[in-house]
Amino acid sequence: MSDASDKGPNHATTVSSGTLIMGTYEIEKLINSGGMGEVYRGRNIHNDEPVAIKIVLPSLAHDPKIVALFQKESTTLSRLSHEAIVRYHVFTVDPTIGRPCMVMEFVSGTSMSDRIEQGPMPVDDVRVMLRRVASGLDKAHRAGVVHRDLSPDNVILEDGHVEHAKLIDFGIAKSTALGAGTLLQGQFAGKFNWVSPEQLGAFGGTVDGRSDIYSLALVTAAASKGAVLPMGASIVDAVGKRSAVPDLTGVDEALVPLL
Template sequence: MTDDDEAETRTFLYSERLAARGELPPGTLAGEYILEEFIARGGCGAVYSARHSRSGRRAAVKVLNEAVAHSPRVLERFAREIEVLRRISHPSIIEIYEVDKLDDHRPFYAMERLEGQTLDAFIRAETRLALRDVLELMEPVCAALGAAHAAGIIHRDVKASNIFICSSQPRTVKLLDFGIAKMLAPEESSTWLTTAGRMPGTPSIMAPEQILGGPIDARVDIYALGVLLHRMLVGRLPFHTHDTDEMVRKHLEEMPLPPSVRVPLPPELDAVVLRCMEKQRERRYSSVEELMRALGEAIGGPSSSVSSRPEPRMPAVAVYLEVRTRGGADELDDALVADIGQVLDLSEAQLARAGFILASITGNEVLGVRLLPSSAIEERRERRAALDAAAALHEMLVQRPDADARVHVNVCVHADEVQARPGPQPEITGGALMNAGQWAPPGEVHGVFATPSATAGLTSSTPADPTPVR
């Protein structure tokens, strides 16, 4: 076989693999754009990076999947997404460059290419956001929603993964995925379920009237913004369960706990979140503009939120708890969910009683922080107290009733700097200590893991074995 034959064979096999995955090969023409690389796949379409054939302008091209390209329902939804994006002109909503069909008649549209990360990824990295970040991110999202509402369009799926933070400076934020957006005009004959029999939307953020399939207006987006605010402020959703039916029940029947129950926050912020998430839409904010005014006042106004001055850095010690599941427990059954919830609840209560600030709480982690005094003797005493607290927490969790053998808990201690906003209840807003992924071990821990910075200068009676930081 010649080199040319081998190259042709490799190209053929590569194309076959792409076709098997339903991906278009590089070089495919989509109107005036040349596809370069597959980026991601959604519910009914795939997105590719592309360049304009003449100008070289970069773009992202969304192409309808071949498997659903003959479904009138899917075609209608795809066309509606394009219509919505073209109907709204706003800097925080993605711009459409071209709409056409491929040679195989599948529709596509080319849009501006974004570089950066989703708000979901940003929250996962930061755990919970500083108040100035919350305000700076909410402003463009609400402005985009205000433009959509003014154009008679409800988004219906405002969540962190549909908000994109561009890496360019100054920071630009884009509201994505109008795929299930609803026009405000009455649709008496429309059916509420999708072709798969599911409610359109994300159950963890949906307003009661949206869940029930009743008449909706822009206030379903305000409800979703309340859920988003809670997650940004606390680091977790207001309702946590892996059971869809239970999630739906909670949104229909339960009032969320005020965010300040989980983390130190001003009561004015509690009021904003809880009003957004009122079960009766008449009791919510009437518009995103009204919501933003209330949020700005609760946080302290634009002047405090946009200040570039960082929060003071202070030494602190943290006790970090991470829940892991064993035995390939990818599907969370009721027993597993109940035990994970028990571990998190016990840990929160124990750390709060021990005087730790609950700086981060997620669906499988709790991070408690205690600020350290300037006196060397007092500083060592506080670190020892933190190690004792971690040991007591570990012992309590080992002995918890009805423990599920599939649940393992890592308890770790580390000392480093945090950024903290001073006050009667200091607010932890960032710092190296908050990034547990950089200092906590990647594998299972038996006993209490303590870094050298946590045990420096302490006697050997410390209840944890120092382990070098990775």
């Protein structure tokens, strides 16, 4: 996880700084919050290693469906060892706060969302990012895991370097509200602007690794253009935008055949 999109100042912190998780990981600050959980920056007090700590919200800590989703993400990450995927440490129900927690690698860097806002990325850098993220997805897909929420927010350029791009968020920091782009326990999961047609019900609604590849293509196009392609802010709009090949005007010509 990363502090690339620090949302701490705008959300109430529910776990105080200095709290110890499992007597080993010290909470430092809130860096993100979603409909199911919060993400904190922390550190291992024994070796000072920085970590990211995901904690289920108090109101959901005893909801079996939410806890199961949280456990599923920890199981998913424990199966995926790859340089382009955030590294998993441990899952526990901490007795101090009485809530499920997941500890993982803390990735300090820039999100692709922030990088896209800075303008077009050089084509060579785009290619490096694409190869790096694709290699991580290949590892996940071979393990039977589909990310389903691949977007610029979930690709972090560690220390700002495209050659160190990493995939984050395999499932817990998602909103339970349909309007926020994710429907839990249903057919749809993802962000409207970045999901594949099958995530919206096309092609029989079968979601597999190709869905992530579609989303990665949209991220790649946005990186090259330096602007997000308008692919829909609602289900109706998103379905309509996927009835044809997206307008790739502004995307480097060398990338268009690939996309």
